[in-house]
Amino acid sequence: MNKKLKALICTGxxxxxxxxPMAAYASSYYSDTDTNADAxxxxxxxxxxxxxxxxxxxxxxxxxxxxxxxxxxxxPLDPAKNVPVAVEGDDLVYDQRTGDFSATGKVxxxxxxxxxxxxxxxxxxxxSNEINVPGKAHMLxxxxxxxxxxxxxxxxxxxxxxxxxxxEDAQGKVDHQYIKAKRIELYPDKIVAYxxxxxxxxxxxxxxxxxxxxxxxxxxDKIICHDLKFWLGSIPVYSRKKQTFKLGGKDxxxxxxxxxYNNHDGLWxxxxxxxxxxxxxxxxGFAKFTSKHMFRNNGSIIWENPVGTFELMTGYYQGSKHLxxxxxxxxxxxKALRISDLPVTWILEYERGHWSQKDIHSMHTxxxxxxxxxxxxxxCYRLDLGSNYSVIKESASxxxxxxxxxxxxxxxxxxxxxxxxxxxxxxxxxxxNYIFDFDLDSYSRKVAAGFSYRFDHNNRIVAGSAxxxxxxxxxxxxxxxxxxxxxxxxxxxxxxKRREVSFSLxxxxx
Numbered sequence: 146m147n148k149k150l151k152a153l154i155c156t157g158x159x160x161x162x163x164x165x166p167m168a169a170y171a172s173s174y175y176s177d178t179d180t181n182a183d184a185x186x187x188x189x190x191x192x193x194x195x196x197x198x199x200x201x202x203x204x205x206x207x208x209x210x211x212x213x214x215x216x217x218x219x220x221p222l223d224p225a226k227n228v229p230v231a232v233e234g235d236d237l238v239y240d241q242r243t244g245d246f247s248a249t250g251k252v253x254x255x256x257x258x259x260x261x262x263x264x265x266x267x268x269x270x271x272x273s274n275e276i277n278v279p280g281k282a283h284m285l286x287x288x289x290x291x292x293x294x295x296x297x298x299x300x301x302x303x304x305x306x307x308x309x310x311x312x313e314d315a316q317g318k319v320d321h322q323y324i325k326a327k328r329i330e331l332y333p334d335k336i337v338a339y340x341x342x343x344x345x346x347x348x349x350x351x352x353x354x355x356x357x358x359x360x361x362x363x364x365x366d367k368i369i370c371h372d373l374k375f376w377l378g379s380i381p382v383y384s385r386k387k388q389t390f391k392l393g394g395k396d397x398x399x400x401x402x403x404x405x406y407n408n409h410d411g412l413w414x415x416x417x418x419x420x421x422x423x424x425x426x427x428x429x430g431f432a433k434f435t436s437k438h439m440f441r442n443n444g445s446i447i448w449e450n451p452v453g454t455f456e457l458m459t460g461y462y463q464g465s466k467h468l469x470x471x472x473x474x475x476x477x478x479x480k481a482l483r484i485s486d487l488p489v490t491w492i493l494e495y496e497r498g499h500w501s502q503k504d505i506h507s508m509h510t511x512x513x514x515x516x517x518x519x520x521x522x523x524x525c526y527r528l529d530l531g532s533n534y535s536v537i538k539e540s541a542s543x544x545x546x547x548x549x550x551x552x553x554x555x556x557x558x559x560x561x562x563x564x565x566x567x568x569x570x571x572x573x574x575x576x577x578n579y580i581f582d583f584d585l586d587s588y589s590r591k592v593a594a595g596f597s598y599r600f601d602h603n604n605r606i607v608a609g610s611a612x613x614x615x616x617x618x619x620x621x622x623x624x625x626x627x628x629x630x631x632x633x634x635x636x637x638x639x640x641x642k643r644r645e646v647s648f649s650l651x652x653x654x655x
């Protein structure tokens with residue numbers, strides 16, 4: 146068969162529903178707040194997840210084309226055979242006896258499981274599902290349970306049966322990472338890039354990037370970089386022989402450093418790390434350099450299993466007021482329990498260790514039980530209720546702090562722009578009756594309220610206020626401005642009552 150017009154050939158195989166699996170980096174945002182504005186953190190985190198998972202027009206078209214191919218199959222699918230593949234081209238030659246084909250012109254090769262190669266020239270064999278693109282190829286992949294891929298490269302070889310292939314001088318996007326490499330190899334469970342870099346910056350010359358001799362990407366699991374170097378523009382910032390980044394928000398660590406300013410620390414630069422020694426055991430480290438305090442670091446050993454999470458920690462820790470507290474060392478345990486199908490989560494917590502802040506040194510013990518109800522939907526409102534009983538003991542204080550606490554939080558999303566919250570809470574411990582000032586208000590009864598408003602795609606503000614529930618006096622006002630730039634996000638916080646300013650600059654993926 147040889148035609149000087151657009152032609153199409155198909156050969157039979159297996160199909161599974163095409164979808165775009167959600168996957169998020171460890172990019173969760175947590176507010177530094179005394180007004181409970183963190184009740185609206187989900188807005189920022191949902192926006193980040195949506196940005197990471199948005200599909201291009203050609204990705205959407207590929208999904209539709211794969212579904213259309215499925216509807217138009219003449220014969221029932223046979224799971225024992227290869228995946229159906231359609232080849233289109235202006236000039237197409239196909240040998241039905243051997244399965245060999247060659248195509249030139251506007252060549253498009255599409256499989257039923259949502260993979261596509263576009264080029265000016267291609268050849269291969271449809272019986273063995275082998276394709277070869279000697280020149281430039283554009284690759285798309287939206288196959289379920291595999292990475293979402295958009296790549297341009299040369300000397301492409303791919304086998305649809307084994308789902309293995311390679312591409313030279315390739316660049317594009319693999320899941321949420323822009324990537325460029327001398328060679329990329331494709332496997333069913335991973336993508337391997339050699340002598341290249343990855344970044345979340347889409348610029349031709351990225352503002353920042355992580356280069357490596359080999360990058361292994363395991364979709365929705367992890368990225369392993371060998372001989373890693375992190376660059377700001379053309380300046381190398383730090384290097385590692387080997388580093389693993391967990392994906393899917395599993396460890397809470399940030400892939401990229403952060404910079405900023407606040408009244409207590411001055412200018413600062415921070416980075417955290419997490420290394421998994423095995424499935425349950427990991428090492429966590431956090432490093433922060435400040436112009437006023439120099440280095441403020443902490444680290445921990447974490448053991449996670451069905452019994453609970455055990456953590457041995459040491460170093461400097463910073464609260465929402467930017468005040469530092471030193472733990473040297475401290476042991477913590479946490480276990481969350483669900484009983485049957487009840488809409489209740491029980492959380493058991495315990496911590497003991499040596500704490501110090503300024504001239505105060507104490508052996509700290511804190512244990513308690515928290516009860517958290519699942520979110521209750523009241524029409525267009527969402528209500529979260531919780532209570533706890535805790536005991537705090539300090540060797541440096543003769544008085545224990547013990548008793549009940551409770552929280553009621555009401556939230557509503559009015560539309561895509563407006564959201565607001567209202568909160569009432571009570572806690573026994575506060576900075577007036579406790580020897581340490583660490584993530585505590587100066588009062589026990591609290592009323593808080595605030596809102597979020599998005600001006601446009603790149604700008605959003607959050608305002609939060611807190612009142613002393615006993616005296617009804619205004620205690621705090623927090624104002625935030627979120628501004629998205631090309632490859633960065635700036636977050637400005639202003640504490641109006643105290644006239645304190647903090648600023649952070651976060652690289653995508655934050």
